[in-house]
Amino acid sequence: MENVFITSFETSLPWGVIALRLGAACALGIAIGIDREVRDRPAGLRTHMLTALAAAMFAIIAIEMMASLAGEDRHTQFDPIRVVEAVTAGVAFLAAGTIIQARGSVKGLTTGAGMWLAGAVGLACGAGYLTVAVIGAVFAIVILLPFRIIESRLLGKRRILGREEPDNDV
Template identity: 70%
Template sequence: MHEILATSFDTHLPLAVILLRLLVACGLGLVIGIDREARDRPAGLRTHMLTALAAAVFTIIAIEMIETFGAGGRQTQLDPIRVVEAVTAGVAFLAAGTILQSRGSVRGLTTGAGMWLAGAVGLASGAGYLTVAILGSLLAIIVLLPVRLLESRLFGKPPIGNEGNEDDS
């Protein structure tokens, strides 16, 4: 029993590194989800945080599997791009669920794009590319907040609220 427990908790990445990557993913998912939560959209803070966290967990699992099963000259084929594809497909499925079409109006595109970005940020965080994850999140904040104010001034879109603008749901 001791051997089973010992090998079940062994990781190639140090626990502190795993924890940091997961915390960064959660934190950046929160940052991306703030705008959606403030606008009372269906996918807000928790959804974006969980999306980023799940992507980071899948990425760390892939890294651990490569270390575990790819070592020792075995004939195992390991392709980290498959993890990116799988996470992207899963997040796209969730994001598509936030997009609604009703009476010629499309709503939820920005929320869906935010979830997609949260997945990418989670992948970057899980892989240890924290600079990429942080920069992606900072740019998301610029797109979601100052660009929204610019849209308001240039195109007369309300700066905040639940009005039915097609790409702000």
């Protein structure tokens, strides 16, 4: 019995499909991370892009492992929830690292949430659910960009040196 994990470059998914899914994860990760980059936050374009790419790769790896093991004479079970849980836990760990508490305020929550979402978008891309990924990324962009204006106007927040500060000019 040959070990397909070491000796084969064959995949059940065509290479073009794999490239499309990984490319979509990268592109949508950029779309989510651009807001954080513009605001000079710790996790910007590259972080969101890599988070989405990694999540997509985990999904594709799970699909490929299932396909390669299914050809053997043993019973194989695939639980997609385990992949989702693993990606969610890993990304949540990274996102938590961007959240800091200093002088009575918490910073980095939006960046952490963006990274978590980039992981979900990447997972959707890797699993082949590109429609779900695109819709999720579009919602993220709508939340991040226009809602900043709403926060600024309705809640009195203003930008000082790349950070949101309350407007004390009441």
